[in-house]
Amino acid sequence: MNSPAMHHPIGARWRQLLRISLATAAAAMLGLGSAARAADSVIVLDSAEAQLTLIDSATHKVIGTAPTGKEPHHLLLTPDQRSLVVANSASNNLMLVDPRTGKLQRRIDGIEDPYQLGFSPDRKWFVTAALRLDRVDIYHYDGQDFKLAARLPMARTPSHLTFSSDSQTVFVTVQDTGELVAIDLPTQTLRWRMPVGDTPAGVWMTPGDKYLLVGMTGADYVAVVDWRERKVIKKIPTGRAAHNFRSLADGKRVAVSNRVSNTISIIDYGSLTKVDEIAGLLPGPDDMELTPDRRYLWVTFRFARHVGVIDMNTLKLVETIPVGRSPHGIFFADRAPIQAPNAD
Amino acid sequence: MLDAMFDRATGFIDGLQTLLFVDLLQPIFYALGLMGYAEDAYDALYWVIVGLLQVLIAYLLLRPLEALRPAEPWTDRRALRADVIYTWIARLGLLNIAFFFLLQPLFFHWQSLMAMHGLPQFDLDGWLPGISDRPVVSFAIYFVVLDFAGYWYHRWQHRFGIWWELHAVHHSQRQLSLWSDDRNHFLDEMLQAAFFAALALVIGVAPGQFLMLVAVGNFLQSVQHANARIPFGPVLGRLLVSPAFHRRHHAIGDGHEGVHRGCNFGVLLPWWDMLFGSASWDARVKPTGIADQLPAPAGSGRDYGGGIWAQQWRAFGRIGARLAGRASSAQGAAKGNEA
Numbered sequence: 001m002n003s004p005a006m007h008h009p010i011g012a013r014w015r016q017l018l019r020i021s022l023a024t025a026a027a028a029m030l031g032l033g034s035a036a037r038a039a040d041s042v043i044v045l046d047s048a049e050a051q052l053t054l055i056d057s058a059t060h061k062v063i064g065t066a067p068t069g070k071e072p073h074h075l076l077l078t079p080d081q082r083s084l085v086v087a088n089s090a091s092n093n094l095m096l097v098d099p100r101t102g103k104l105q106r107r108i109d110g111i112e113d114p115y116q117l118g119f120s121p122d123r124k125w126f127v128t129a130a131l132r133l134d135r136v137d138i139y140h141y142d143g144q145d146f147k148l149a150a151r152l153p154m155a156r157t158p159s160h161l162t163f164s165s166d167s168q169t170v171f172v173t174v175q176d177t178g179e180l181v182a183i184d185l186p187t188q189t190l191r192w193r194m195p196v197g198d199t200p201a202g203v204w205m206t207p208g209d210k211y212l213l214v215g216m217t218g219a220d221y222v223a224v225v226d227w228r229e230r231k232v233i234k235k236i237p238t239g240r241a242a243h244n245f246r247s248l249a250d251g252k253r254v255a256v257s258n259r260v261s262n263t264i265s266i267i268d269y270g271s272l273t274k275v276d277e278i279a280g281l282l283p284g285p286d287d288m289e290l291t292p293d294r295r296y297l298w299v300t301f302r303f304a305r306h307v308g309v310i311d312m313n314t315l316k317l318v319e320t321i322p323v324g325r326s327p328h329g330i331f332f333a334d335r336a337p338i339q340a341p342n343a344d
Numbered sequence: 345m346l347d348a349m350f351d352r353a354t355g356f357i358d359g360l361q362t363l364l365f366v367d368l369l370q371p372i373f374y375a376l377g378l379m380g381y382a383e384d385a386y387d388a389l390y391w392v393i394v395g396l397l398q399v400l401i402a403y404l405l406l407r408p409l410e411a412l413r414p415a416e417p418w419t420d421r422r423a424l425r426a427d428v429i430y431t432w433i434a435r436l437g438l439l440n441i442a443f444f445f446l447l448q449p450l451f452f453h454w455q456s457l458m459a460m461h462g463l464p465q466f467d468l469d470g471w472l473p474g475i476s477d478r479p480v481v482s483f484a485i486y487f488v489v490l491d492f493a494g495y496w497y498h499r500w501q502h503r504f505g506i507w508w509e510l511h512a513v514h515h516s517q518r519q520l521s522l523w524s525d526d527r528n529h530f531l532d533e534m535l536q537a538a539f540f541a542a543l544a545l546v547i548g549v550a551p552g553q554f555l556m557l558v559a560v561g562n563f564l565q566s567v568q569h570a571n572a573r574i575p576f577g578p579v580l581g582r583l584l585v586s587p588a589f590h591r592r593h594h595a596i597g598d599g600h601e602g603v604h605r606g607c608n609f610g611v612l613l614p615w616w617d618m619l620f621g622s623a624s625w626d627a628r629v630k631p632t633g634i635a636d637q638l639p640a641p642a643g644s645g646r647d648y649g650g651g652i653w654a655q656q657w658r659a660f661g662r663i664g665a666r667l668a669g670r671a672s673s674a675q676g677a678a679k680g681n682e683a
Contacts, residue, residue, distance in 0.1 A: 048387060048390070067478060069467075069470075070548075070549060090548075090549050091467055091469075091470060091548070092467060092548075093467075093470065109470065112456075112459050130456070132452050132455075133452055133455060133456035133459070134452070134453070134456060135456055135460075151459070151460055153456070153460075157380060175380050176380050198377060198379070199377075199379045199380050217379045217380075217382075218374070218377055218379040218380070240374060241374065241379060259382075260370055260371070260374050260379075283362055283365075283366040284366075302383075302386075303361075303362050303365055303366060303370075303386055304362055305358050305362070325358070325390075326383075326386070326387065
């Protein structure tokens with residue numbers, strides 16, 4: 001039965017105000033008020049300054065820096081995606097930081113010269129390429145700890161690495177000898193080595209594990225390697241000093257940075273040709289990261305102390321942001337997948 | 345305001361580094377198939393630019409002081425010419441390049457072997473994570489430790505006869521000036537680089553990001569050698585090596601021939617001389633050089649060479665003489681002959 005107060009105009013007004021107040025108070029308690037939630041950070045490793053720079057991903061303003069160890073070059077997400085691993089190659093340790101804020105979670109010492117690093121797809125192995133110490137180190141990974149399994153001496157300067165999808169093999173480029181090597185992960189032994197070109201750097205597995213793409217920093221092409229046959233089957237012309245890769249997350253294309261030409265080439269997996277080029281960049285384009293809508297490609301300019309934002313619709317550099325010296329690795333948590341689902 | 349000036353200075357250096365690397369060095373590296381060294385060259389270029397700017401600033405600040413307030417009056421500056429060339433060689437990184445290609449790979453290889461054989465390695469600034477790796481603390485730790493190592497390296501240069509003959513190139517300068525800091529035997533420079541590289545195997549590498557502060561240290565050494573009266577006072581003089589303190593080290597009869605086979609060996613900090621009893625606070629200006637450069641009967645009138653190559657080769661001659669068992673520096677031989 002309705003009471004007379006419920007239908008009184010002034011009473012209704014007070015009830016409405018009360019409802020609004022309660023809702024506002026609840027929203028405030030949950031942190032969902034009118035103020036926008038703080039944006040995540042873009043994390044850039046300033047490899048010559050032992051720090052990382054944090055950029056607000058919404059405003060693109062530098063919001064601060066945080067100390068790292070010495071010479072932090074590369075970074076990657078842990079398999080559970082709860083931590084970002086910052087590899088301090090001259091401090092011989094790893095820092096695990098929050099992927100969204102860059103805040104330090106924990107340190108792991110005794111990881112020697114982790115210049116480049118990677119987790120196997122099955123999450124059981126963690127591999128580092130020790131550029132300075134001429135070694136590849138393989139660790140057992142149990143989701144929390146890293147336990148050394150083997151150290152494999154390389155001839156000179158192992159540089160970048162990638163894995164086969166079945167986690168049986170890790171492929172490593174050896175910069176100074178111009179080689180690509182394949183290491184058997186379960187036995188941690190060298191399977192084979194092959195010459196691949198001048199100063200090979202970034203190495204990338206195409207969808208379906210069909211081919212390896214290798215960036216030639218000493219030349220102007222990407223080598224296409226049939227790794228089962230151990231042959232270079234094609235050279236895709238790019239800019240000078242093809243260096244590092246980032247998939248465009250569409251299952252069809254990958255971007256490769258060209259450090260001397262200051263361009264980025266877009267390669268089509270299907271035709272194994274260059275289909276586009278982004279020019280007019282600052283010196284030393286290196287590592288890249290892609291927004292989840294695939295609209296903007298962020299890139300570190302190693303020799304220009306800036307990061308850049310490229311509009312992938314127009315293929316134009318639309319913004320540059322100053323960071324620390326020799327920016328190398330870049331990451332943001334809300335990013336496009338590294339590999340799109342296989343279109344095959 | 346200081347922050348703004350510092351930002352402008354680093355911005356200028358960054359821009360110059362990019363310009364020189366992208367337009368000059370990188371195309372050469374690419375053409376010669378040396379792209380594997382491009383990143384090292386880029387980093388090294390920063391050191392070179394800062395080093396050259398440090399020389400320029402030292403000259404602009406100290407040369408007027410040498411003219412207006414000389415510690416010793418000179419009529420002829422020709423004796424400084426070799427020192428100017430030594431300085432440019434050092435600041436252009438030519439010796440560092442030589443070390444990088446000749447010896448650095450060996451030290452990296454040893455570091456790798458140490459890890460593979462389970463020998464403990466230690467990063468000095470990782471001693472207290474969260475504290476000792478904070479940039480200012482990290483720098484202070486390495487600054488003090490490396491200066492301590494530098495003190496002992498310097499004492500050993502004076503202690504051992506063959507080593508002294510190399511270091512004598514530095515001490516043979518009778519007209520100490522802002523250019524004299526880098527007047528050193530090239531082999532001794534290599535030995536010093538190897539010494540600190542070996543030390544880095546044990547304590548980890550010093551932070552490369554403190555380039556500016558290293559440049560300040562080099563500037564202080566230019567101040568120490570300047571032919572200028574720059575009193576530090578009793579407090580500052582006990583914190584940092586003053587020109588008077590270091591000039592005493594170069595003084596004939598004191599710096600190498602003194603009670604402890606010399607005195608005032610400190611590089612930037614006089615603390616170690618104070619701690620180990622090798623400090624002399626006598627601030628009187630005395631002639632610099634080596635006793636046996638003096639004409640008889642005070643010395644033997646030994647010629648240590650006027651130009652760079654003469655100085656380098658004569659050092660080998662003196663070493664040969666020691667090894668052959670003949671008398672070397674008249675006052676140093678009896679104390680320092682450990683060959």
